[in-house]
Amino acid sequence: MNIPYRPLALGFIALVFSVLVLERAQAGGSHFYAPVADPVVKEECGSCHLAFAPSMLPASSWQRMMGELKNHFGDDASLDADTTAKIARYLTANAADASGRRYSGKLLKGVALSSAPQRITELPKWVREHRKVPDWEWRHKDVRTKANCVACHADAEQGYYDEHSITARK
Amino acid sequence: MKNAIAITLAMLLSTASSAGPREDQLAQYAAATKSAGFSAARGQTLHTQNFAGGKPDTPACTSCHGKDVRGAGRTPVGKAIEAVAVSVTPTRYTDPAKVEKWFKRNCNEVLGRECTPQEKGDWLTYMIAQ
DSSP: OOOOHHHHHHHHHHHHHHHHHHHHHHHTTTTBOOOOOOHHHHHHHSSSSOOOOGGGSOHHHHHHHHHOGGGBTTBOOOOOHHHHHHHHHHHHHTSTTSTTOGGGGGGGTTOOGGGOOOOGGGSHHHHHHTTTSOHHHHHSTTTOSTTOGGGTBTTGGGTBOOGGGBOOOO | OHHHHHHHHHHHHHHHHHTOHHHHHHHHHHHHOOSSOOOHHHHHHHHHOOOSSSOTTOSSTHHHHOSOTTSOEEOTTSOEEOOSSTTTOTTTTOOHHHHHHHHHHHHHHHTSSOOOHHHHHHHHHHHHHO
16 A cells, blocks of 8 residues: 655644644734633722733632732722622632643743732743833833833733733833 | 502602712712711812822822823823713713722722711712812
């Protein structure tokens, strides 16, 4: 029997290539973090700051945060018990270490889940990705804080943090 | 007779709600105070004045909401806040629970205490007039 090695190999290469491309497109590379879809979570977590994607922190972090709303980075952000529980459920169910969220894996590299980190901006991957941003740009009047993702990432609300969509300051 | 009472009650309730949620809320604040009413001028003073009891970063309502009640404000994290004046943001103050939630949070931040029903009524009266 004569096996057509060449066409088979070519076909295989094409298949692998499209799988890789499609997977990247689906996840938006490693720079897509699905935005909050729940209206209550969006309202309660998105009034003062961007409703940060739940996949940016592990479940342990969200649990700790929702238990300490009375001192939320210096502010009292406490809510009634029902709303707090509902939000905690959503955040932990969609956390970075929840199943099927591989694109958040890199963000958790070097992070001890038991340490329940509270600041996304202190995760090793975040720090590495932003190492070239100069000090003056953080202090810019339209930026002012590292929590202000949309100041530079124009599509952050939609979950995209690619380098192409960055607004540079002057 | 029972029916008549029910109908009267229903009519009373429906006129109360047709006045709008903002008016209902003002009526509730009024019921909680023994004063002669609310004043937009006092509300304006409350909105613009500096307080020492709250957080140093936010001495006044205007610290985040901006000096112009018809303009957008900005949270300390940089997120835009819709204008506080009803004329610019007509959807504002129509959900009583939301109004109470933000009075509680913001008064604690700025004044270092909760606001009184009188203060809330004055402030709301000012914003409705703007």
